[in-house]
Amino acid sequence: MARKRKARRNFGRVRKLPSGRYQARYPGPDGILRPADRTFASTTDADLWLAKKRIEIEGGRWLDPAEGQIIVRDWAARWLASVAPQLKHNTQASYRSLINSRINSALGDRELSSLRPITVAEWIADMKTKGLSSSRIRQAYRVLSQLMASAVDNGLISQTPCRGIRLPRMPQTEPHILTPLEASRIVRNASAPNDLLIALLAFAGLRVGEAFALRRMDVDLPGGLLIVDENLAEANGMLVFDTPKSHQRRVLTLAPSLVKRLGAYLDALPGGDDALLFTNRFGRPLRYNQWRKAHFNPAVSGAGLTDVTPHDLRASHGTWVADRYGVMTAAHRLGHSNASVTTRHYARPVAGRDAEVATASDAWLEGHDRADGARSGHDDDEDGSADAPVHV
Known part of the structure; x- marks a missing residue:
């Protein structure tokens, strides 16, 4: 002894x-x-x-115990400064807002080493009690989880307190999937040049910010191509031009009728190659809320439709393309680096397809390739159904 x-x-x-x-x-x-x-x-x-x-x-x-005595507020500021250069401007603004309003207000003066999973669980429960949406709570938790994981990586604490945490479930919301004919009605009921902008959302699958950021140089009329390499986002009231959400530049082939309309519009568009295609009446970049209220919503009402958002047009485009040409093609059109994003958030089953499968299955059971009248993968429908080509 x-x-x-x-x-x-x-x-x-x-x-x-x-x-x-x-x-x-x-x-x-x-x-x-x-x-x-x-x-x-x-x-x-x-x-x-x-x-x-x-x-x-x-x-x-x-691990040096003194390192774990750094308070959450100080580490969050240091962490955000280190990752900010790799983040898009609106993401930076979102992270900063969540840190200031949700993380620092409740945990900012706590030492990193004092946080435990129960601390995080209580923090989440408190936000839920205060009526915060599931989406906002999950966003705040995601930021806290990242900055705590970084504290582990940098040897400040031995393990993250963000483990084994049950997050509130997100409500299941489905996009309003339109038929091409319904989308065409919205286009026809929009004032110029908003009809052209809406057509690009529905029949090229652009994000709204990507359409707002289009410039004359992005349109290749001879090739019938559209280059998508910029996005216009609003962060804390400021408009910021940045790369698309996936950071990926993509080139889209446009419908000939859409190319023709773009050509006529460009002929009358003032400015050089850097000129924005779509601006407000003062020649300034568009703001989403103002544009939707003044131009998009009236076009939807004029088409006899309700509960349609600009994003629904993009989701509808993804559904049409995935249904007819496959998910990989839809992923390219939408600018997704991973096709799972396309199927999870955008592409939806087209109405009537399940019945068609049942009819075809009956023929397969009898040893035939397909039932008479059943749709083949690439036949054009003659009845103006959801798969029929629509020219705008």
């Missing part, structure tokens, strides 16, 4: 406090003597703790 105590004393020190409990101190790799984060009921307990600490140091797993 004396030898064990001597071995322990060679690494650390144990002393009895006036309270009767024992304090353990140990030298870190830098030689500085540090106290344990708690006291012990016996020298045996203190010896066991010192032995574990010695193993941590010798195994290179030791």
Whole structure:
């Protein structure tokens, strides 16, 4: 026993406090003597703790307790500054808003090392009690999870408190999938040049910000092509031109009738190659809420439709393309680097397809390729159904 105590004393020190409990101190790799984060009921307990600490140091797993004393507010600022250059402007603004309003307000003065999974769970429960949406809560948690994971990577804490957390479920919302004919009605009921802009959303699958950011140089009339390499986003009231959401430039082939209409529009468009295709009446970039209220919503009403958003046109385009030409083609048209995003958020089953499959299955059961009258993968419908080509 004396030898064990001597071995322990060679690494650390144990002393009895006036309270009767024992304090353990140990030298870190830098030689500085540090106290344990708690006291012990016996020298045996203190010896066991010192032995574990010695193993941590010798195994290179030791963390300086002082690092974990950094408060969440300071680490969040440092983390955001380090990742900001890689983020899009609106993402930066979103992260900053979530850190200031949700993370710092509740956890900002806490030390990193003091956070536990129960702390995070209570924080989420408090946001839910205050009526925050599931989406906002999940966004805030995602940011906290990232900055805590970075604290682990940088040796400030041994493990993240963001583990085993149950997040509120997102409500299942489905996009309003239109038929091509319904989309065409919206185009026809829009004032110029908003009809052309809406046609690009529906029949080229552009994001609204991508359509707002189009310039004369992005249109290749001889080739019938549209180059999508820029996006207009609004962050904290400021308009910012940035790369598309996926950071990927893509080239889309347009319908000949759409190319013809673009050509006529460009002939009358003032400005050089850098001129925006679509602006407000003052020649400034469009703002989403103003444009939707003034031009898009009236066109939807004029088409006899309700509950349609500009994003529904993009989702509809993805559905039409995926149904007829496959998910990979739809992913390219929409600018998705991963086709799973297309199927999860955009492409939806077209009405009536399940019945067609049942009819075809009956023929397959009898040993035929397909039932008479069943649709082949690329036959043009003659009844103006959802798969019939629509010219705008």
